[in-house]
Amino acid sequence: MLGNDLGEGAVLCPLEPYQAAEFAAWTEANRAHLAPWLPWVHAVTDTASARTLLQHYAEREAADEGRIYAIRQDGELVGGTLFRVFDTAQGSCELGAWLAPEAQGRGLVTRAAGAMIDWAVDERGMARMEWMVSPVNAASIAVAKRLGMRHEGTLRSVFEMAGERHDLEMWAVLADEWRAARG
Template identity: 50%
Template sequence: MFATTLGADGAELRPLEPWQAEEYLAHVERGREHIGRYIAVAAAAEDLVSARAYLQLYADRAAADTGRIFGVWLARGLVGGVVFRVMDVPQGTCEAVCWLESSATGRGLITRAARVCLDWAFLERKVHRVECRIPSANTPSINVAKRLGMAKDGVLRESHLWNGARHDMEVWSVLAPEWRERRGAGRP
């Protein structure tokens, strides 16, 4: 297993694996209400069995090169993550989703973690396009997309049924040449 340092605050990015289901479940329980406002990550882990199954799903996707899940850790433990929910390397596309517990927001953690993950997707896996589908009301995630240099492709009106309501989903993306240009110019 590898760990990538995310800055002077001791934050790290590491793969999340099935053997970490207990820690993952504890993280979800701490942040269930905050995380679950917009994404299904929290709903996928209701107990230890479902948490392990969710992480196993991504272990299987990693083995098939069709997805990945990474955790963001601080000294106190797991506080968030980045997942390549869909990854089609032959087609050169993937969809990223990220989240944090409310206690870890406002530090730039998810932007730093997403930057490392996008570097990996573009530079190691040679994908051409990374996109994020973000509920229009999720301003913090939209701001992360902007900080990563993503462009807003459009809005899928009322396309996402979540928690009994229909939500507009904004599609944000960045292409490999744009990413390399931003990184070469020293911009995050």
């Protein structure tokens, strides 16, 4: 399988439409854990809807506007990451991530997001990487901090999910900051 070795049996690799059944089953098994944070979890309810989401990202990748990846531990799907926004004209992208509860605490998301930022900066020349997070999602905020991102502000009542309005914190790291932190 093509992928980026994250160490300790973990790999970051493409998540593609042909994997829709696996992704749908994984989403269902982790729905309660993910639903407070991720709008797409409410839309992925079966193989067909999982395929629709994955096909959407396949088309966005073909247009160079976004990408979606799986995080696998010893071959098993344990989470994922994405470039929700990938704007080469502006040199800006937004990362997102999710992980099953049993896979937390191993640094998988931090290593996966770091690999994505390395690629965005080194290969694609991105100047700014963003991380949008609920102000009450402490685990995701901790990842942003470990990645050297700075809190730039809070967008109040910025989107609706499951009948409620939600705030999002904006965290970001600039390419020069990322390079300096890597040494």
